[in-house]
Amino acid sequence: MKIVIAGAGIGGLATALSLHRAGFSDIVVYERVAELRPLGVGINLLPHAVRELTELGLAAEVEAIAVKPGRLSYFNRHGQPIWSEPRGTEAGYDWPQLSVHRGEFQMLLVDEVRRRLGNDAIRLDSRLAVVEHGERHEFARFARADGEEFEVAADVLVAADGIHSALRAQEYPEDGAPVWSGLVLWRGTATVPAYLDGRTMIMAGDGEQKFVAYPLEGEGEGEGEGEGEGEGMLRLNFIAERRAPEGTRERADWNRPVDPAPIVELFDAWTFDWLDVPATIAAADEILEYPMVDREALPAWRFGGSVLLGDAAHAMYPNGSNGASQAILDARTLAFHLANRVVELEKTAGTTAADPAATTAAIRAALDAYDADRRPATARLLEMTRRLGPERVMQLAYDRAPEGFADIHDVIPAEELQQIADDYKRTAGFHPSTLNERSSLSARLGPREQMAD
Numbered sequence: 001m002k003i004v005i006a007g008a009g010i011g012g013l014a015t016a017l018s019l020h021r022a023g024f025s026d027i028v029v030y031e032r033v034a035e036l037r038p039l040g041v042g043i044n045l046l047p048h049a050v051r052e053l054t055e056l057g058l059a060a061e062v063e064a065i066a067v068k069p070g071r072l073s074y075f076n077r078h079g080q081p082i083w084s085e086p087r088g089t090e091a092g093y094d095w096p097q098l099s100v101h102r103g104e105f106q107m108l109l110v111d112e113v114r115r116r117l118g119n120d121a122i123r124l125d126s127r128l129a130v131v132e133h134g135e136r137h138e139f140a141r142f143a144r145a146d147g148e149e150f151e152v153a154a155d156v157l158v159a160a161d162g163i164h165s166a167l168r169a170q171e172y173p174e175d176g177a178p179v180w181s182g183l184v185l186w187r188g189t190a191t192v193p194a195y196l197d198g199r200t201m202i203m204a205g206d207g208e209q210k211f212v213a214y215p216l217e218g219e220g221e222g223e224g225e226g227e228g229e230g231e232g233m234l235r236l237n238f239i240a241e242r243r244a245p246e247g248t249r250e251r252a253d254w255n256r257p258v259d260p261a262p263i264v265e266l267f268d269a270w271t272f273d274w275l276d277v278p279a280t281i282a283a284a285d286e287i288l289e290y291p292m293v294d295r296e297a298l299p300a301w302r303f304g305g306s307v308l309l310g311d312a313a314h315a316m317y318p319n320g321s322n323g324a325s326q327a328i329l330d331a332r333t334l335a336f337h338l339a340n341r342v343v344e345l346e347k348t349a350g351t352t353a354a355d356p357a358a359t360t361a362a363i364r365a366a367l368d369a370y371d372a373d374r375r376p377a378t379a380r381l382l383e384m385t386r387r388l389g390p391e392r393v394m395q396l397a398y399d400r401a402p403e404g405f406a407d408i409h410d411v412i413p414a415e416e417l418q419q420i421a422d423d424y425k426r427t428a429g430f431h432p433s434t435l436n437e438r439s440s441l442s443a444r445l446g447p448r449e450q451m452a453d
């Protein structure tokens with residue numbers, strides 16, 4: 001069975017590794033850019049995604065480039081504590097939460113795909129342009145930067161081509177540009193004095209202005225001793241966020257470097273006794289500006305033998321830190337259903353080769369099962385991120401006590417805070433009680449089915 005993946009981001013690479021682990025071997029990833037570089041800043045891999053990475057045999061490699069946050073704490077814009085909860089194994093999960101540099105993590109997945117599937121498994125300078133859905137096959141047309149085009153036939157095409165997905169635009173021409181929330185994000189990394197216990201992810205502020213930070217390297221782990229890293233210092237990932245003035249036009253491209261000075265000024269008053277926000281922003285190596293955008297939930301992700309996956313299917317706001325984790329869950333669920341349907345088909349066919357129509361039907365049933373598992377789940381999550389997700393506690397604190405409070409429980413009862421945190425985890429599929437108990441998404445073709453690849 002030939003499987004083509006468009007996009008070598010976290011979703012596409014995790015799909016290649018998941019399918020390979022499940023026993024498929026004819027897998028090629030086509031990526032638009034001519035050179036893969038470690039772009040982006042920090043992302044969080046939540047315990048449900050770390051479980052999948054562990055089952056893919058990647059736990060040690062990813063942990064080696066990660067920090068395991070032990071707590072997540074919310075504060076108001078005056079630095080007063082609203083809510084704090086343990087994270088990862090400290091919260092009772094069997095798997096940790098991992099904070100990683102997006103680019104470093106992507107490069108780790110690239111190396112692993114090349115090691116396991118072969119050097120030729122990722123083809124660069126190949127932009128998916130159009131997909132034709134045949135009766136049995138998908139015909140994907142790709143374009144190179146110099147204008148040359150080529151076509152590839154496949155049994156399954158996975159469009160993991162990000163928020164500006166070509167397949168999504170083709171199937172939903174009315175979809176238009178991503179939907180902008182009116183908020184602007186500034187992302188950066190900075191080496192600063194360690195704060196709190198050195199392993200806490202913090203969020204301060206409210207729906208209008210916010211600052212999020214978490215360590216990307218533990219104390220003293222930095223390479224650049226002599227440049228200020230070392231004991232008592234941490235490399236921090238941060239996101240500063242602010243509603244844009246009326247009339248600002250949004251641009252949905254990553255990696256637009258901006259001058260830190262006006263952002264430092266916006267956060268001028270945010271010098272808490274546990275973290276100096278303006279000094280952190282001023283210490284950034286580089287600041288990237290990005291409009292906070294997402295996409296509407298879709299009525300279907302499968303078109304013939306093609307499916308959408310990751311941000312192509314469900315780009316959502318970063319609150320909740322779930323984008324990469326949901327893409328990894330998509331990848332594992334897709335491989336699970338494809339492997340199970342192919343095994344079932346082989347059992348039914350017995351010793352005779354399955355007829356091509358039955359194979360196509362089995363593949364499409366698998367893609368529908370993936371859609372049924374993942375599409376409603378991510379639509380609920382998308383809806384929740386639009387209502388601020390777990391960060392709703394910060395907006396509530398602001399609405400009820402904009403100038404601050406003596407004790408948060410005078411403003412928001414403890415039960416209400418707990419309820420908001422629990423609801424989000426259930427919807428996102430990582431409540432400890434459900435995650436630890438749920439069955440594995442590992443599925444594997446038998447030896448006979450693998451020969452049929």
Ligand SMILES: Cc1cc2nc3c(=O)[nH]c(=O)nc-3n(C[C@H](O)[C@H](O)[C@H](O)COP(=O)(O)OP(=O)(O)OC[C@H]3O[C@@H](n4cnc5c(N)ncnc54)[C@H](O)[C@@H]3O)c2cc1C
Nearest residue numbers: 007009010011032039040041127128161162310311323324
């Ligand atoms: C350059 C970049 C930097 C990012 N930085 C951050 C960050 O700092 N923090 C954060 O939380 N999230 C970041 N994200 C988003 C985050 O990676 C995703 O939300 C999440 O990991 C889901 O991944 P994905 O694979 O679905 O999409 P993406 O990570 O967007 O990957 C999509 C991939 O498809 C490729 N592609 C696009 N169009 C085509 C096409 N037509 N044909 C073939 N290939 C195509 C892209 O070049 C990219 O490699 C970034 C994304 C990108 C592309």
